[in-house]
Structures are given as structure tokens and as C-alpha cells.
Amino acid sequence: xxxxxxxxxxxxxFYVWGAYGFATAVLVWNVVSxxxxxxxxxxxxxxxxxxxxxxxxxETQHYASE
Amino acid sequence: MYKYASPKNFYALAGQLVPWLGxxxxxxxxxxxxxxxxxxxxxxxxxxxxxxxxxHVPAAWMSMFVYVMMAGAGLVGLVWNIKLADMLATASAPxxxxxxxxxxxxxxxxxxxxxxxxxxxDARLTSELLLFFLYLGFIALQAAIDDPRRSARAGAVxxxxxxVDIPIIHFSVVWWNTLHQPASIGSLNRLISPSIxxxxxxxxxxxxxxxxxFYFTVVLIRMRGEILARERxxxxxxxxxxxxxxxxxxxx
Numbered sequence: 001x002x003x004x005x006x007x008x009x010x011x012x013x014f015y016v017w018g019a020y021g022f023a024t025a026v027l028v029w030n031v032v033s034x035x036x037x038x039x040x041x042x043x044x045x046x047x048x049x050x051x052x053x054x055x056x057x058x059e060t061q062h063y064a065s066e
Numbered sequence: 067m068y069k070y071a072s073p074k075n076f077y078a079l080a081g082q083l084v085p086w087l088g089x090x091x092x093x094x095x096x097x098x099x100x101x102x103x104x105x106x107x108x109x110x111x112x113x114x115x116x117x118x119x120x121x122h123v124p125a126a127w128m129s130m131f132v133y134v135m136m137a138g139a140g141l142v143g144l145v146w147n148i149k150l151a152d153m154l155a156t157a158s159a160p161x162x163x164x165x166x167x168x169x170x171x172x173x174x175x176x177x178x179x180x181x182x183x184x185x186x187x188d189a190r191l192t193s194e195l196l197l198f199f200l201y202l203g204f205i206a207l208q209a210a211i212d213d214p215r216r217s218a219r220a221g222a223v224x225x226x227x228x229x230v231d232i233p234i235i236h237f238s239v240v241w242w243n244t245l246h247q248p249a250s251i252g253s254l255n256r257l258i259s260p261s262i263x264x265x266x267x268x269x270x271x272x273x274x275x276x277x278x279x280f281y282f283t284v285v286l287i288r289m290r291g292e293i294l295a296r297e298r299x300x301x302x303x304x305x306x307x308x309x310x311x312x313x314x315x316x317x318x
């Protein structure tokens with residue numbers, strides 16, 4: 001079998017490759033969005049932790065200046 | 067076994083499992099695609115268009131399996147108030163929705179050359195489309211409720227009501243006169259002496275296992291994210307956040 005006949009899929013190239021292409025896109029989206037979800041949560045929690053730390057620092061400065 | 071029911075231990079275990087599951091899944095996809103697109107001969111009636119089956123059928127099976135997992139986990143969370151079960155339900159929804167869409171789109175692309183139409187409102191196609199909307203409804207409902215416990219409960223009730231669609235999808239080709247063909251591999255008996263050739267059966271089985279493991283890999287990654295978000299006030303998550311801040315600062 002040549003590459004040309006392989007890609008031609010007996011005349012059904014549009015349907016077969018369309019289906020496999022869409023399936024690949026869905027699978028890739030699943031992996032990427034799942035990994036991104038965890039990273040987004042971590043980033044949010046890091047920023048939250050920093051934001052909680054910041055007022056405490058300014059408070060101590062405030063008391064120190066008094 | 068019970069010690070993995072705590073979010074902390076589950077988070078660690080899932081983190082160790084994910085890379086291995088991912089590698090096995092990828093290998094199975096490569097083998098399945100090779101067998102399905104290259105080794106398997108063209109069908110005597112449908113030519114090469116039948117190769118869509120190797121993704122359409124596993125996607126359709128998983129669309130139902132993931133829904134049952136989601137509803138089952140929702141029920142466990144509802145009755146025993148187990149956080150990990152709630153997270154399993156929430157993490158399953160987007161995966162199930164996307165696999166349902168995959169089943170619909172690949173089926174449509176198979177329908178055109180086989181039946182002459184991309185879509186018909188027959189019982190199988192309509193009930194599968196309803197499944198897609200059930201997933202979207204679950205995701206929208208959970209997104210609309212901020213309180214995690216109320217959100218989990220509302221989602222579980224919706225998922226459990228919608229579970230009646232699963233037997234309707236499965237038996238639709240038997241109960242109604244559908245354009246969609248009946249199952250080629252419906253029972254264990256048919257699996258031992260199936261109505262399709264081994265060269266066509268093997269890629270289908272390999273792809274099915276690949277889709278199955280794919281769901282478990284992705285759901286574990288998603289659950290890890292859910293665990294971090296919902297357990298953010300616990301000491302061990304704060305420790306993870308601290309060390310990731312340090313890692314970022316060291317990288318700068």
C-alpha cells in the first residue's frame with residue numbers, strides 16, 4: 001500500500017480523516033484542559049496566599065511606626 | 067484501601083498513577099490506530115468508511131459509561147457525603163460531554179457515506195443528543211452554585227434523574243425501528259463468536275481499552291485539581307502551595 005492510497009481511504013478520505021481529526025482534537029483538549037485546571041488552581045492559591053501575607057506585613061509596619 | 071479515601075492520600079496516589087496510565091493509554095492508541103487504519107482490510111460493503119467505527123463505538127460506549135460513573139459517584143456523595151465521590155462526579159462531566167460530542171460527530175461523518183445523511187431524528191441519535199445536553203446541564207448547574215456541597219448535591223440529583231436516558235440509548239435500536247444498526251458486539255456470547263472478523267474486532271477492542279484508560283487518566287488529573295481547590299484550607303495543600311511558590315521564586 002502506498003501513502004497515497006492510504007490517505008485516499010478508498011474515496012472516503014473526508015469522512016474518515018474528518019472523524020479521526022475531530023477525535024484527536026477532543027482527546028488533546030481533554031488532556032490540556034485537565035492539566036491547565038490543576039495549574040490554574042495552584043496559581044490562584046499562590047496569589048491568595050501572597051494577598052493574605054501582604055496586609056499582615058503592612059500591619060506590622062503600621063504598628064512599628066506608631 | 068481505605069486510607070486512599072482521604073483526599074490527601076488520593077492526591078498523592080493519583081499523581082503517581084497518572085504518568086503510567088498515560089503511557090499505557092498512548093501505547094494502546096498507537097497500536098489501535100495501526101491495527102484499525104492499516105492492518106484491518108476494507109469492509110466488503112462499506113469500503114474504508116467503516117474505519118470510523120474504531121473511534122465512534124468506543125466513544126459512544128464511554129459516553130454512557132462515564133455518565134453512569136458520574137451518576138453513581140453523585141449518589142455515593144449524596145448518601146454518604148464522601149467528598150472524593152463528589153469530585154469524581156464533577157471531574158467526569160466535561161470528559162463525558164466531550165466523548166458524547168465525539169460519538170455524535172464521528173457518527174454523523176459515518177452516516178453521510180453510509181445512509182446518505184449526516185443526521186436523522188431516530189431514537190438512537192436523539193437519545194444520544196439528549197445525553198450531551200444532560201452533561202451540559204450538569205456542568206452549567208454546578209457552575210451556577212458557589213457552595214461546593216450544595217453544588218455537588220444539585221448535580222447529583224440532576225445526574226440521577228438523567229440516568230433513565232442510558233437504557234433508552236442502549237435499547238433504542240431494539241425497541242424502535244432505527245436507521246442506526248443494532249450492536250455488533252452486544253453480549254459476551256457475541257464477543258466469543260462475534261459477527262465481525264477478528265482483524266476488525268481486535269482494533270475495536272484495543273481502542274476501547276485505550277478510551278477506557280484515557281478516561282481514568284484524565285479524570286485523575288482533573289480530580290487532583292478539584293482536591294487542591296476544595297481542600298485549600300488544609301495544612302497539606304498550603305504546604306504544596308508554599309513549595310510551589312518557592313519553586314517559582316527559585317526559577318526566577
